[in-house]
Amino acid sequence: MSNLMEQLNPEQQTEVKRQMAIYSQGVKEIIPTEELENKIARSLLENKPLKIKLGLDPSAPDVHLGHTVVLNKMRQFQENGHVIQLIIGDFTGKIGDPTGKSVARKQLTDEEVKHNAKTYFEQFAKVIDMEKVELHYNSKWLSKLNFEDVIKLAGKITVARLLERDDFEERIAVGKPISLHEFFYPLMQGYDSVVLESDIELGGTDQHFNILMGRHFQEKFGKEKQVALLMPLLEGLDGVEKMSKSKKNYIGIDELPQEMYGKAMSIPDELMHKYFELITDLTLEQIQSVKSRMETGELHPRDAKMLLAKTIVRIYHGHEAAETAQNDFISVFQKGSLPDEIPVMQWQGERETSIINLLVDLEMLSSKSEARRMIANRGVKVNGAQVDDSQLHVRITDGLILQVGKRKFVKLIL
Known part of the structure; x- marks a missing residue:
């Protein structure tokens, strides 16, 4: 001493x-x-x-x-x-x-x-x-x-x-x-x-x-x-590289609650304890409890990750937003439903347009080549239906819902 x-x-x-x-x-x-x-x-x-x-x-x-x-x-x-x-x-x-x-x-x-x-x-x-x-x-x-x-x-x-x-x-x-x-x-x-x-x-x-x-x-x-x-430096969502915007493996603290929650759910299981320890406000005792319960099988890794995701959203957006983000995630990914809150955009273009142009015009994807790749990877839906053809022309109707990947939704109004 x-x-x-x-x-x-x-x-x-x-x-x-x-x-x-x-x-x-x-x-x-x-x-x-x-x-x-x-x-x-x-x-x-x-x-x-x-x-x-x-x-x-x-x-x-x-x-x-x-x-x-x-x-x-x-x-x-x-x-x-x-x-x-x-x-x-x-x-x-x-x-x-x-x-x-x-x-x-x-x-x-x-x-x-x-x-x-x-x-x-x-x-x-x-x-x-x-x-x-x-x-x-x-x-x-x-x-x-x-x-x-x-x-x-x-x-x-x-x-x-x-x-x-x-x-x-x-x-x-x-x-x-x-x-x-x-x-x-x-x-x-x-x-x-x-x-x-x-x-x-x-x-x-x-x-x-x-x-x-x-x-x-x-x-x-x-x-x-x-x-x-x-x-220590925090690995990003890929579990390999240091978290970085240029690596596109990051969670920004200004991101929307649903986006933040969805990204957090893609954190590799082996990094969960490190995230709990380094970027949450949970106490030492709470963090150790999560780790112990996972090791004994009392807490499923999916449920631990949901706790992590909800904690992250709560820190930056509050309890209510965290609860909504979790409910939306459960609704969309576990029940196959649409989220309760979908961003609404007013459509002022042609009543019929190509799916590629539509995705880029709405800034759901950054380029036409990226849009084609996303369609090829079966990551685009229109009103819940899978888009398989990058040449598809979409008729714009009031309330049309577009989905890109697991977390991006847009509802169009005329």
């Missing part, structure tokens, strides 16, 4: 253990664990909240469940009274984090950063209390550094250390260029931690190098070193 733990009364010691159990849930790595325990203990002794840092370069405005892995961990710290330091990389974002990239990233403009950041805040508010977040823009301190300051900062790290990054090593190995400005990204992220005197920095495992830069520079500047808390 650390000296700080020995100074706590039994009730405080129990509280440290409780918080450690929560913060360790689903975490890939804590660097180092003992320092995290000491920081929590000191927080209780001094009645002073810890400062929890998350840095963001708003490179894309859409948030999906993969992003919420770190946000959910932040929520746990926030619920225990600690302070969230949310850093918007309006300065670093103009450089672009080279992590995981085989080429230099596109540098963002001021307008892109501001637009994406605003969208982030709106979506983050569904997971954490944004009113209690300390919001920082790192241009406030980074833009004030003169060239001498930058040289001094660069003097606190070796080139050999920077070249330890996997992505830099890989690019060198295959002869791909590395621009000098990319070396400064981890330096600036580390300097953010110096300025804000962060106690803990959160990030995915792909941020291992960047977050350790915070510890490195805090030590070089005579500050107490932050703890790195690294979260």
Whole structure:
């Protein structure tokens, strides 16, 4: 037991253990664990909240469940009274984090950063209390550094250390260029931690190098070193690749309840526990109960997945929407009925048109080639009847119902 733990009364010691159990849930790595325990203990002794840092370069405005892995961990710290330091990389974002990239990233403009950041805040508010977040823009301190300051900062790290990054090593190995400005990204992220005197920095495992830069520079500047808390990357619906919009294996937190529920039901069984642990608000006891009941056969995997899907929808759309989404799923997929709520669109085109044009005009599919593939795969229905002919012409009638795949429905009105 650390000296700080020995100074706590039994009730405080129990509280440290409780918080450690929560913060360790689903975490890939804590660097180092003992320092995290000491920081929590000191927080209780001094009645002073810890400062929890998350840095963001708003490179894309859409948030999906993969992003919420770190946000959910932040929520746990926030619920225990600690302070969230949310850093918007309006300065670093103009450089672009080279992590995981085989080429230099596109540098963002001021307008892109501001637009994406605003969208982030709106979506983050569904997971954490944004009113209690300390919001920082790192241009406030980074833009004030003169060239001498930058040289001094660069003097606190070796080139050999920077070249330890996997992505830099890989690019060198295959002869791909590395621009000098990319070396400064981890330096600036580390300097953010110096300025804000962060106690803990959160990030995915792909941020291992960047977050350790915070510890490195805090030590070089005579500050107490932050703890790195690294979260696993969440596989998408394919069960293989990291969840990503570009991979089309994602669940967006702004998606409609029925779409969100339907996608969640396609999560591979072997990933269910990981999803429960990383992206829901269920307690440790509730998650363990689900796992135990599945292992004993008391809970069928289908029913566990329905609980997961309903929980996800409830978090982002509320209890009523979650109940409706589940009832619609049961009605459509287990009973073969139509959902209670079908999007309605007014048709103003010709009264007869090809099925291909109809699907594209209604934006149910993005292209004619995609529409043909979907028909060939038996994924299109008109008024419940399977469409087998991509040359089919459809007579538009009031109340006509089109279905694409398992989750897309449209009712036309004239």
